[in-house]
Amino acid sequence: MARTQALPIQIATGDPRPIGKQIVDAVRMRIATGELEPGAQLPSVRGLAQQLTINPNTVAKAYAELTAEGWLESRQGLGLYVAPPRQRLSAAERDRRMDEAIQAFVHEVAALDYPPDRAIARLDKALGVLAKKSA
Known part of the structure; x- marks a missing residue:
């Protein structure tokens, strides 16, 4: 079973992008560069929100976007994992x-x-x- 990896991302208060977009972009980049490999478990919504000291709803929305785009997959009762590579866009x-x-x-x-x-x-x-x- 894959272990939950810490998600080494930072939120920049001076960044014009919303916090949720910063999370989405950071996770995408870590997957695209291989820092997060397929099957790696991500921190829970609450865990990442505590790490970044932000609202859990912001993390939940970012995770939902990444899941909808195919970057992450949800495993019932187990959490979120990096999805196997596939072409996500036409x-x-x-x-x-x-x-x-x-x-x-x-x-x-x-x-x-x-x-x-x-x-x-x-x-x-x-x-x-x-x-x-x-x-």
Whole structure:
């Protein structure tokens, strides 16, 4: 039986994203990078809420979103576990989201007045965490 893993995430009060979105993004990233492997048990709603000192309803909503998207699976009476890998989105939806993310990135970089080569180097470094997983 899988043991519950501590969920090493932090909530940033200065982050413009809502707390629930920060939780969802952090769990997705840990699954995508392999830090949370399929079958790993997540902390209970109450446990994560206590760890982060936030309202349990916020954690419950984040977990519900991750479950609906297929990142997590609920096992009756046992808790939440990382779901086995599968394609969660259609190719068209993946392309749409990638285009949206790229546009947001380009707009932010332009507003910061970064030269493209420097921005690409930083992006390449940041994406290195994903390359480690596929290696």
